[in-house]
Amino acid sequence: MNKIITIGRELGSGGRELGKRLSEMLGFAYYDNEIITGIAEKTELAESYVKQVLEHSPMASFPITIGHSFYPGVSMSMDQATNIYVEQSNIITEMADKSDCVIVGRCADYILRDRHPFRIFVYAAPEYRIERCRKNVKENEMLNDRQIWRNIRKVDRHRAKYYMFYTGRKWGDKNNYDICINTTNASIKSVAEALVKMLRPEEESPTK
Amino acid sequence: MNKIITIGRELGSGGRELGKRLSEMLGFAYYDNEIITGIAEKTELAESYVKQVLEHSPMASFPITIGHSFYPGVSMSMDQATNIYVEQSNIITEMADKSDCVIVGRCADYILRDRHPFRIFVYAAPEYRIERCRKNVKENEMLNDRQIWRNIRKVDRHRAKYYMFYTGRKWGDKNNYDICINTTNASIKSVAEALVKMLRPEEESPTK
Numbered sequence: 001m002n003k004i005i006t007i008g009r010e011l012g013s014g015g016r017e018l019g020k021r022l023s024e025m026l027g028f029a030y031y032d033n034e035i036i037t038g039i040a041e042k043t044e045l046a047e048s049y050v051k052q053v054l055e056h057s058p059m060a061s062f063p064i065t066i067g068h069s070f071y072p073g074v075s076m077s078m079d080q081a082t083n084i085y086v087e088q089s090n091i092i093t094e095m096a097d098k099s100d101c102v103i104v105g106r107c108a109d110y111i112l113r114d115r116h117p118f119r120i121f122v123y124a125a126p127e128y129r130i131e132r133c134r135k136n137v138k139e140n141e142m143l144n145d146r147q148i149w150r151n152i153r154k155v156d157r158h159r160a161k162y163y164m165f166y167t168g169r170k171w172g173d174k175n176n177y178d179i180c181i182n183t184t185n186a187s188i189k190s191v192a193e194a195l196v197k198m199l200r201p202e203e204e205s206p207t208k
Numbered sequence: 209m210n211k212i213i214t215i216g217r218e219l220g221s222g223g224r225e226l227g228k229r230l231s232e233m234l235g236f237a238y239y240d241n242e243i244i245t246g247i248a249e250k251t252e253l254a255e256s257y258v259k260q261v262l263e264h265s266p267m268a269s270f271p272i273t274i275g276h277s278f279y280p281g282v283s284m285s286m287d288q289a290t291n292i293y294v295e296q297s298n299i300i301t302e303m304a305d306k307s308d309c310v311i312v313g314r315c316a317d318y319i320l321r322d323r324h325p326f327r328i329f330v331y332a333a334p335e336y337r338i339e340r341c342r343k344n345v346k347e348n349e350m351l352n353d354r355q356i357w358r359n360i361r362k363v364d365r366h367r368a369k370y371y372m373f374y375t376g377r378k379w380g381d382k383n384n385y386d387i388c389i390n391t392t393n394a395s396i397k398s399v400a401e402a403l404v405k406m407l408r409p410e411e412e413s414p415t416k
Contacts, residue, residue, distance in 0.1 A: 116393070123382060174331060174380070180388040185324070186406070194406035198398050 003028070003100040004117035005199075006109040008163075008171065011155045012129030012136075014183045015122035019104045021192035026199070029101040031092075038091040039084060050084060085166055105159070109176065110167040118199060121177040125184040126152075211236070211308040212325035213407075214317040216371075216379065219363040220337030220344075222391045223330035227312045229400035234407070237309040239300075246299040247292060258292060293374055313367070317384065318375040326407060329385040333392040334360075 005022060009015020016032060023030035039050050089111045095101055096112050103112075109119040124132075130148050134141065143151075163171035174180045179198075181191055213230060217223020224240060231238035247258050297319045303309055304320050311320075317327040332340075338356050342349065351359075371379035382388045387406075389399055 121382075125383075172382070174329075174382050174388045174390070175333075177388075178390045178393060180382045180385075182382070182386045185386060190406050194402040197405040198394070198402035 001115060002096060002098075003199075004096050004108075004112055004115055005102045005120065006112065006117045007102065007104045007120045007122060008109060008159075008177065009104065009122040010124065010129060010172070011152045011159075012131075012133040013122045013124040014132060014188045015120075016104055017188045018120070018122055018181075018183075018192055018195075019102045021188060022195060023102040025192060025196050026100070026102075029095070029099050030104075031095055031101060032104040035088060035091055035095070035103070035106055039087050042087055042091065043084065045084075107163055107166050110163075110169065119177040119179075120195070121172055121174070121180045123172065123180065123182055125182075128184045209323060210304060210306075211407075212304050212316075212320055212323055213310045213328065214320065214325045215310065215312045215328045215330060216317060216367075216385065217312065217330040218332065218337060218380070219360045219367075220339075220341040221330045221332040222340060222396045223328075224312055225396045226328070226330055226389075226391075226400055226403075227310045229396060230403060231310040233400060233404050234308070234310075237303065237307050238312075239303055239309060240312040243296060243299055243303070243311070243314055246303075247295050250295055250299065251292065253292075315371055315374050318371075318377065327385040327387075328403070329380055329382070329388045331380065331388065331390055333390075336392045 003026075005019075005026075005028065007015050007019045009018075019032070020030055022028065033051075039045075043050065088106060092103060092106060092108050092111050095103065096115060096117075103117075109117060126149060129152055130145050133148050133152060134143075160171040163169065169176050172180075179195075183191065211234075213227075213234075213236065215223050215227045217226075227240070228238055230236065241259075247253075251258065296314060300311060300314060300316050300319050303311065304323060304325075311325075317325060334357060337360055338353050341356050341360060342351075368379040371377065377384050380388075387403075391399065
């Protein structure tokens, strides 16, 4: 069975960077927005529309207005949200069938639970997350800390609602993960190296 | 400043074993029951009595009966509990002054917070904890799973109350730790190796 690593992460905690580093160091495939693209191709919906759906809780108020999709002003029904989730689950399962992989977000830890993925959750202190978001997101350059933090909390709330809705579990609850990492005082590089050591303990053994 | 690792742990999760392994691998001092002995020496109270005090929440009902101490039937006042906590804090601070060290339990993460210890929390699934407690504690040999689990939960509740009382924080809340490790599917040995890698990333570098 392929080895699977799933990463849940608070916005601005460095979860994506950790995922990318792990995939490079382990030679695993890396999936994140690729999943969205995959769904978009399958469902023949515009990518930006699917992204909107996935980033909003299915419990969000309807109708939602879609910014740059091919479906301006479209109302998303509950059925539609569920269909996209089902399609997403299929794509994630296909990816896990194909090769060893790292999957960031998208309830992959739950969807693939029968395959016993190594489930990571990444989190950090507010100051660290604000700083990281300011550096990484160009649009944040003009915002003050309070505005960035408001945006971060909004995204976190969506992720938590989405996760709860589709899994019945609390997002970020340590019991749902194999390891939870606070990146506030850690370098993502050294965290990645430590995890590789944990996942491949046979490497760098004295016999080598 | 000395390097300090603190370990909070659910009963039966392997936190003590992890602490011992880390101290051996890193060449750090290891403190656990030694702390109690230290307090006992300083306060001139019997070790078993101090142990009882530390293992019970200060909010527990009084008086408590002490099994094998030199103070049978003694009532512990709130002052007495607080004095022992203060003495414990002093001893932990002295230990941290003395050398690099690993300290298991006893609110050390909070007591030493100004020295920025690396704060680990270790947890595991109930089945794993029951199994571990059965193996490690002789008296548990005759108990069934339900009885062992009841004891585990009792100890956990005490630890949570004690931690909350003296720190004002929630015991096991991931935001109070640098890393939270679920030992259900992991070998403690490989976890220890990974943590050493993380704490000493310069080791085993390509230049060596």
